[in-house]
Amino acid sequence: MGIKKIIEYPRDEEALRRESKPVRVVNRRIKKLVRSLKDTLMDRPEGVGLAAVQINIHSRVFVVRLGAKVGSNDDTKLGPPVAIINAEILEAKNEEEGFDGCLSFPGLFGDTKRPTFIRVKGLDEWGKPFEKIYEGFDAVVIHHEIDHMDGVLFIDRVESVEKLYTVKENEEGNLVKTPMSIG
């Protein structure tokens, strides 16, 4: 059975699928957008990244919190939200399969293959150009957000239904993975 049949797509799928346009000038409008993305992300401790497209604004802007560890619920070690504008991947390697999820798909998780080393260029929130290397889960998070710029969703990278799951708290308060394929 295909993934499309088993999961419920968000109501704003059409907006999520639309490609975002490059930012020409980091003006007041963009700064306001960065502010509201940061505020929204900080309100969702379960999330480490948020793209403008997820709040229905089609500009190539996203915010991420770096330093996340897979399987950890401790968000106190996460960095403050950082904005990246017009991100472009210059180099991507060391692909690994691992944990993925998205604030636009609450409660749904999956294993995706993504690079754990990426070299990216873009603009910071003040419009200053930069080039930077991200590794490990930080690279995965940035790659996920850059996908959003092009209307690509994490479920597109989940190869089979068996690699899709929900996470629920059991009676002992532990988080347990439940595969979608039997759920």
Ligand SMILES: [Zn+2]
């Ligand atoms: Zn996402």
